[in-house]
Amino acid sequence: MLHVILLECAIELVPRELTSLKEIQAHARRRRKKPGQLMLDQTHHGRAMIRLDGKEKRGRPDITFLSLLSILETPLCKAGLLTVHLHLVDGRVIEISPDVRLPRNYDRFVGLFEQLLMNGRIPPEGEPLARMIDTSLPDLISNLAAGSGESLLLLAIENGTKTSAKSLRSILPQDSTMPVILGVGAFPHGDMSNSVKELFSTHLKLDKEVMMAWHVCAEVLWTYSSRVGVTGRL
Ligand SMILES: C[S@@+](CC[C@H](N)C(=O)[O-])C[C@H]1O[C@@H](n2cnc3c(N)ncnc32)[C@H](O)[C@@H]1O
Structure with missing residues (x-):
């Protein structure tokens, strides 16, 4: 085997420390979801992710x-x-x-x-x-x-x-x-x-x-x- x-x-959902950011909220509105229900993705959240620990991974x-x-x-x-x-x-x-x-x-x-x-x-x-x-x-x-x-x-x-x-x-x-x-x-x-x-x-x-x-x-x-x-x- x-x-x-x-x-x-x-892979992870958008962490709590980013959910109040404007760009995350705008993306959530486009996806008709709550910010904390979105998959964290550098393509969409790259700028917001600058604040995250271990962002490169x-x-x-x-x-x-x-x-x-x-x-x-x-x-x-x-x-x-x-x-x-x-x-x-x-x-x-x-x-x-x-x-x-x-x-x-x-x-x-x-x-x-x-x-x-x-x-x-x-x-x-x-x-x-x-x-x-x-x-x-x-x-x-x-x-x-x-x-x-x-x-x-x-x-x-x-x-x-x-x-x-x-x-x-x-x-x-x-x-x-x-x-x-x-x-x-x-x-x-x-x-x-x-x-x-x-x-x-x-x-x-x-x-x-x-x-x-x-x-x-x-x-x-x-x-x-x-x-x-x-x-x-x-
Ligand atoms: C893009 S790499 C991640 C790079 C990261 N610097 C690391 O140390 O794992 C994705 C994965 O592919 C595997 N990988 C990448 N290059 C490799 C190589 N030359 N030989 C064997 N596995 C490799 C490793 O498991 C690595 O974690």
């Missing part, structure tokens, strides 16, 4: 959107060999159903995830497509790794061990029953927190350049899919 965790995702829900699009509805997902979780900066964890068909349109994604952040689940009734779960990141990782004897805890990170495409393939197991947990940062700038980094035993640098989170997700997912024989047999 490949378990992808998007780490420190830059916040307000980029498009990173989570594109990363999810790159891994859901893939052959691996359809084979039942993928799980996906989002870890938020405040420590909360969201479980994404592998059956979810994400909107292709970014604005619709934002609307849906605003509901998720407000109500803790989407849709409000019935089988959840995404929901907040009551667990911490360390507990999530230990639960995903539990069961079989061995597991791999991989963190994709700019200053990790240089790993070519060929080495990545050889690190990944052919046996799909071994849990492989992949952490990828879903924030735009700044460093990953040490408390998150130290949860992963193997740190991989996959290119000499900084990569987009969704490219990292796609590279590892397709390499893993071919390694376990889900793709590549034409």
Whole structure:
């Protein structure tokens, strides 16, 4: 199984300290929502965000959107060999159903995830497509790794061990029953927190350049899919 965790995702509702600002209120009126019900987004709230602590890591829900699009509805997902979780900066964890068909349109994604952040689940009734779960990141990782004897805890990170495409393939197991947990940062700038980094035993640098989170997700997912024989047999 490949378990992808998007780490420190830059998704959150507009925080209380910004809700009274004119530009936020104007945006809320255009969206027919209350300011605190809007997804924080640098595209719309960049000027207001100057006041926020850790602003360089916040307000980029498009990173989570594109990363999810790159891994859901893939052959691996359809084979039942993928799980996906989002870890938020405040420590909360969201479980994404592998059956979810994400909107292709970014604005619709934002609307849906605003509901998720407000109500803790989407849709409000019935089988959840995404929901907040009551667990911490360390507990999530230990639960995903539990069961079989061995597991791999991989963190994709700019200053990790240089790993070519060929080495990545050889690190990944052919046996799909071994849990492989992949952490990828879903924030735009700044460093990953040490408390998150130290949860992963193997740190991989996959290119000499900084990569987009969704490219990292796609590279590892397709390499893993071919390694376990889900793709590549034409
Ligand atoms: C745009 S980067 C975020 C940049 C941020 N400075 C950092 O240290 O994570 C998004 C994520 O893609 C992954 N990433 C970026 N470049 C990488 C590389 N060269 N090798 C492996 N993973 C990389 C990391 O997980 C990173 O958190």
